[in-house]
Amino acid sequence: MTRALLSRVAESIFWVGRYVERAEGTARILDVSVYQALEQSDVEGSQAGRRLLAVMGLPDSGTETLRQATERLATDPKSRSSIAGALAAARENTRAVRHVVPVEFWEHINATWAALPLQWEAGRRAGPALYLSFVKTQCAGMMGLADTMMSRDQTWLFFTLGRCLERTDVVARQLATVAFDEVFDSGLVMLLRSCGGYEPYLRLSQGVVEPGRVLDFLLRDRLFPRSAFASLTLAEDCLDEINGGHDRWDDARALIGLARAELEYSAPASLARSLDTKLERLQTAISSVSDAVTGRYFAQDLPVQWRQGAGK
Amino acid sequence: MGDLFDGYGESAHGLSEVAFDEMVGGGGVARLPYAGVATSLAQMGPDDVSSRASRLARAFMDQGVTFDLDGEERPFPLDVVPRIFTADEWTQVSDGVAQRVRALEKFLADVYGSARIVSDGLVPHELVTSSPGFVRAAHGYTPPNGVRIHVAGIDVVRDEAGEFRVLEDNLRSPSGVSYVLANRAAIARVLPELFWGQPVQMVNDYPARLINALRCAAPASVQDPTVVVLTPGVHNSAFYEHALLARLMGVHLVEGRDLVCHGTDVFLRTTEGEVPVHVIYRRVDDDYLDPLQFRPESLVGCPGIVNAARAGRVTIANALGNGVADDKLVYTYVPSMIRYYLGEDPILQNVETMHLVDAGIRARALARRDELVFKRVDGSGGKGLVIGAKATGRELDTLAHEVEADPRRWIAQRLVALSTSPTWVDEAMVRRHVDLRPFAVNDGEDVWVLPGGLTRVALDEGGLVVNSSQGGGSKDTWVTGGGPPGPVLPPRQMTAPAAARPQDVGPLEEEELGVQQQQQQQQQERLLR
Numbered sequence: 001m002t003r004a005l006l007s008r009v010a011e012s013i014f015w016v017g018r019y020v021e022r023a024e025g026t027a028r029i030l031d032v033s034v035y036q037a038l039e040q041s042d043v044e045g046s047q048a049g050r051r052l053l054a055v056m057g058l059p060d061s062g063t064e065t066l067r068q069a070t071e072r073l074a075t076d077p078k079s080r081s082s083i084a085g086a087l088a089a090a091r092e093n094t095r096a097v098r099h100v101v102p103v104e105f106w107e108h109i110n111a112t113w114a115a116l117p118l119q120w121e122a123g124r125r126a127g128p129a130l131y132l133s134f135v136k137t138q139c140a141g142m143m144g145l146a147d148t149m150m151s152r153d154q155t156w157l158f159f160t161l162g163r164c165l166e167r168t169d170v171v172a173r174q175l176a177t178v179a180f181d182e183v184f185d186s187g188l189v190m191l192l193r194s195c196g197g198y199e200p201y202l203r204l205s206q207g208v209v210e211p212g213r214v215l216d217f218l219l220r221d222r223l224f225p226r227s228a229f230a231s232l233t234l235a236e237d238c239l240d241e242i243n244g245g246h247d248r249w250d251d252a253r254a255l256i257g258l259a260r261a262e263l264e265y266s267a268p269a270s271l272a273r274s275l276d277t278k279l280e281r282l283q284t285a286i287s288s289v290s291d292a293v294t295g296r297y298f299a300q301d302l303p304v305q306w307r308q309g310a311g312k
Numbered sequence: 313m314g315d316l317f318d319g320y321g322e323s324a325h326g327l328s329e330v331a332f333d334e335m336v337g338g339g340g341v342a343r344l345p346y347a348g349v350a351t352s353l354a355q356m357g358p359d360d361v362s363s364r365a366s367r368l369a370r371a372f373m374d375q376g377v378t379f380d381l382d383g384e385e386r387p388f389p390l391d392v393v394p395r396i397f398t399a400d401e402w403t404q405v406s407d408g409v410a411q412r413v414r415a416l417e418k419f420l421a422d423v424y425g426s427a428r429i430v431s432d433g434l435v436p437h438e439l440v441t442s443s444p445g446f447v448r449a450a451h452g453y454t455p456p457n458g459v460r461i462h463v464a465g466i467d468v469v470r471d472e473a474g475e476f477r478v479l480e481d482n483l484r485s486p487s488g489v490s491y492v493l494a495n496r497a498a499i500a501r502v503l504p505e506l507f508w509g510q511p512v513q514m515v516n517d518y519p520a521r522l523i524n525a526l527r528c529a530a531p532a533s534v535q536d537p538t539v540v541v542l543t544p545g546v547h548n549s550a551f552y553e554h555a556l557l558a559r560l561m562g563v564h565l566v567e568g569r570d571l572v573c574h575g576t577d578v579f580l581r582t583t584e585g586e587v588p589v590h591v592i593y594r595r596v597d598d599d600y601l602d603p604l605q606f607r608p609e610s611l612v613g614c615p616g617i618v619n620a621a622r623a624g625r626v627t628i629a630n631a632l633g634n635g636v637a638d639d640k641l642v643y644t645y646v647p648s649m650i651r652y653y654l655g656e657d658p659i660l661q662n663v664e665t666m667h668l669v670d671a672g673i674r675a676r677a678l679a680r681r682d683e684l685v686f687k688r689v690d691g692s693g694g695k696g697l698v699i700g701a702k703a704t705g706r707e708l709d710t711l712a713h714e715v716e717a718d719p720r721r722w723i724a725q726r727l728v729a730l731s732t733s734p735t736w737v738d739e740a741m742v743r744r745h746v747d748l749r750p751f752a753v754n755d756g757e758d759v760w761v762l763p764g765g766l767t768r769v770a771l772d773e774g775g776l777v778v779n780s781s782q783g784g785g786s787k788d789t790w791v792t793g794g795g796p797p798g799p800v801l802p803p804r805q806m807t808a809p810a811a812a813r814p815q816d817v818g819p820l821e822e823e824e825l826g827v828q829q830q831q832q833q834q835q836q837e838r839l840l841r
Contacts, residue, residue: 004583004584004587005583006570006581007583008581095376096546098555098559099555107374107376110374110375114374154583158583244584297583
């Protein structure tokens with residue numbers, strides 16, 4: 001039996017990776033911003049609420065409080081940017097391909113999705129941290145099951161590729177909303193926390209929180225698995241493996257390589273100076289990679305509609 | 313038997329009272345195979361049984377053991393009480409089912425070939441050609457290993473006397489086997505004590521048997537065939553089953569849009585380009601399989617695969633045109649087919665059935681329409697089924713109209729009071745009607761019958777329709793004793809070999825820690841002095 005995956009199945013798996021990573025990333029971001037707003041006694045929290053929506057690239061009514069923005073990003077079933085929406089999409093995609101993923105993986109994702117409404121209700125009384133930590137733990141469970149149960153075949157490779165692209169995208173989005181020349185230390189700490197990298201950063205920098213080093217850490221640390229560089233490198237490895245030793249030109253691989261090299265070989269000063277442009281390019285690169293992967297591996301003709309006697 | 317079963321015998325009314333009960337025999341005593349299970353459940357008591365029932369339901373929700381109804385995923389309720397057969401009872405069912413499948417295989421080969429049974433006058437010519445399941449494109453086609461019925465689901469019920477009778481044959485794409493596997497796994501986890509002290513024949517051989525039969529059916533020229541499961545998609549009511557079988561066989565689960573035909577070859581669209589396919593276990597109806605041959609608007613099939621199958625380049629399983637053999641009017645001829653093709657007496661009897669094409673019989677049947685059961689000859693899943701005793705006068709008049717308009721499409725049967733079995737409904741143990749769908753797999757050498765099959769139970773009081781789409785549930789189905797033992801692992805030494813290495817441990821073993829603590833304490837004491 002061949003190791004190849006059906007194009008449709010590969011596409012679903014890729015999106016399962018993206019959506020699970022997105023749900024986890026969103027949970028981290030919400031957790032930090034809710035906590036931050038409490039500490040700063042920003043009762044209205046409109047500033048923080050609007051930042052949240054901006055990170056996700058969602059339209060902003062201008063009056064959204066933090067509470068409303070949090071609820072929307074946590075529970076809106078119709079939006080693929082909310083935790084509930086992303087997990088529903090992950091679950092729907094997994095359902096269609098459940099025959100190729102470990103049973104535990106499917107059950108975990110299915111049970112998580114089914115438990116969300118109750119968790120949110122419980123969170124209404126005890127605060128959203130309960131819901132958010134449930135989501136983080138469950139997502140970690142999915143990643144763990146994928147890493148310990150799946151063969152490193154194309155199923156795992158496309159899943160991981162999706163995760164890496166999404167992870168890079170989440171980091172880039174977060175950095176793009178921070179004004180690095182006027183940010184306070186507390187803002188940097190919040191940024192590090194919402195990328196899940198606060199403590200590793202502290203150990204690396206011996207406790208010094210400073211914009212240039214934070215930027216360097218989140219964009220191109222080699223060891224921190226959530227940095228853009230580490231994610232892009234893993235994505236490259238996945239694409240190499242998927243391409244399987246064929247020396248065929250691969251647009252997606254080239255685009256990732258270029259984006260990774262730009263981060264890797266930019267002088268620290270120039271990275272900070274032209275940050276906006278670089279982040280913009282990074283985000284564009286991620287969508288182009290996604291398109292290139294789709295074009296090469298997933299694209300298929302629409303179902304053939306046959307009309308008898310039609311045309312020649 | 314304790315208070316759990318108090319009042320069980322009286323929980324049936326009307327028709328259900330005359331039904332054979334699977335568990336309780338004459339005198340209100342549990343039949344032997346049920347004794348252990350009844351005792352275990354009685355010992356648990358109602359509260360524990362109730363909590364196990366919720367755990368079963370919860371496990372099925374988490375595992376996504378569902379069927380789709382009107383676009384909504386629903387769990388398929390699993391009852392806490394298994395349905396149990398003795399090895400002897402099962403031998404009769406299993407031999408009867410296998411015999412039927414062998415005869416029906418010969419019938420299909422015959423009607424799509426020289427039609428000897430017609431020229432010999434046993435089956436009328438019009439009966440075959442007027443069947444909605446007769447497919448002209450299948451004429452003259454010979455499958456590679458002679459098998460057309462790779463999988464059969466032969467519905468068997470127990471009448472008032474406890475005799476097994478075949479209710480209908482399903483030879484197109486019978487579904488439900490996934491629930492047999494899921495039910496067993498769930499009951500074993502949630503109610504392990506029910507199994508104590510009695511061997512139950514295992515069911516998880518099924519996927520291995522199926523993939524073997526499908527590989528055997530590949531075109532002769534192919535050494536290592538690629539087998540796929542073809543599903544209409546995630547919204548099909550049996551999608552759970554399609555996915556489960558694909559996973560347990562390790563094959564691709566494909567939709568029509570994943571397949572493409574070039575000439576008479578069929579390919580899969582994969583991440584590594586197009587890969588040839590040799591056997592398609594399709595769970596798509598004939599009508600939707602190939603828009604070139606059948607319904608041109610079908611989007612769930614693949615244009616050209618019927619031609620590819622006729623050219624012998626790919627095998628479609630089950631074969632095209634099997635519907636002619638599970639037509640409910642053809643069903644009435646199966647006992648004579650068994651005598652004609654196999655020279656054997658039928659092991660399982662049919663339910664008494666009336667043909668409605670003859671005007672005299674039709675008039676007599678319609679006169680008794682409030683007590684008979686009417687079925688569409690090509691109906692399945694409880695569709696096109698009218699139970700006279702439960703229908704309104706208006707429904708019966710509509711029925712009479714439809715039968716008169718097209719008598720070939722209908723049959724009438726005696727209403728059988730299906731056997732009853734103890735079932736946990738609304739916190740009480742009550743009698744509910746059950747049927748049975750045994751599954752048979754034909755690999756060309758042998759017809760193998762999965763021990764047990766799917767027991768469906770009508771959860772409404774007095775209900776006789778067990779289909780999942782009409783409020784039915786299911787039961788784990790056991791064949792106890794007899795049969796081949798489960799797979800045996802190579803004998804294992806009970807004591808570890810002498811050279812076994814102890815497991816590695818990290819630093820700071822407890823004693824070491826103790827010494828260190830002592831020293832730390834001594835240091836403190838010295839300081840304090």
